Amino acid sequence: MKNFVATLFAVATLVACKKNETPPPDQNSESTAVAPAAESGMTVSDSTKTSTPMAQTNALSDQDKKFADAAAKGGMMEVMLGKLAETNAASSTVKALGAMMVKDHTQANDVLMKWAATTGYTLPAVLDTEKQKIYDELKAKKGVDFDKKYADLMVSDHKMDISEFKKEVSEGKETALKSFASKTLPTLEHHLKESEKAKNAVK
Template identity: 65%
Template sequence: MKNSILAILAVASMVACKKNETTSTDQAGDSTAMTAPAADSGMMNNTDSTAVTGTTDTKANLSDQDKKFADAAAKGGMMEVMMGQLAATNANSATVKSLGQMMVKDHGKANDELKKWATATGYTLPTSLDADQQKQYDDLKAKKGAEFDRMYTDLMVTDHQKDIAEFKKEASGGSEASLKSFASTTLPTLEHHLMESEKAKASVK
């Protein structure tokens, strides 16, 4: 009887061991089957690393001085032409009339050059006088005869002294090459205008 029990236990033990081996093998197989290959993170996260290049700005990189000068030159040039037109028709002195005509011609040409520069660089110039300049123009327009001549020549001397200083500053210290060139090439004309304005002023005292 004892031997029979031992035999049964031995068989049971063998069956149990066999079952455990099978289970282990199945689990190993399942584990292998369930293990998916690692995703290629490089592929999944692959993005276009090429830097996006911004479009080049064709507008000139103007300094504050360049902008201030261009604005002042545009408004000053307009005023010179408008006042010159008044002088050409309203002046009492032939010398003052001639001075006005010269201002219209020379400043008209300079204004055109400045407009070409503005178009080339994409800069917007002012198209009207400032309040002080408009007042000066209106006051001059109201004058007649010798009084007109004295006021006009006095304005031309004062304005051209100021213009020459501003153009010299831009010619030497500006940032934009073509605007500096405009200032430099216009200077001799302004200096000539100042000389002629001083002569005309002296003649109408």
């Protein structure tokens, strides 16, 4: 009889404990996230959905990392400056050049971001000090002054970009990144020709 009473008491205690358990947190609670500037043309993937393949990241050469960082920052700046050209330029030729830069470099940025997500490599999310200064100076210009400065910048910038992309093709180690550089080169070379045309048009 004592054993039966003890068993009942244990069961009652267990049920009471179950009722007093703290309910799980609300799964529908909202979390905050910082989105990249829309004007940069860069998007951020949800890193919580996939694990980081650290082995691939660690296997990247210094050349690959240097190139990826430069391409990301350069691509962001091209999109941001292109949007400025669409609004601040006086020449229809320069406006069209800016629109082309926004379209093509946004597409290239997306490809680079997908590569980074697959590889587990973290690309720069903002411009460095030098590129930010260039953007700020150009943003203050309007009309003809803007046209000349923007066209000059696009010529010099794309000459440098082409050099960097060719170096990655010849010296890079990561196959997918080398392929990105190789496939993007013709677009950059086209941009250089169009930038030179625009420069001559606004002399």
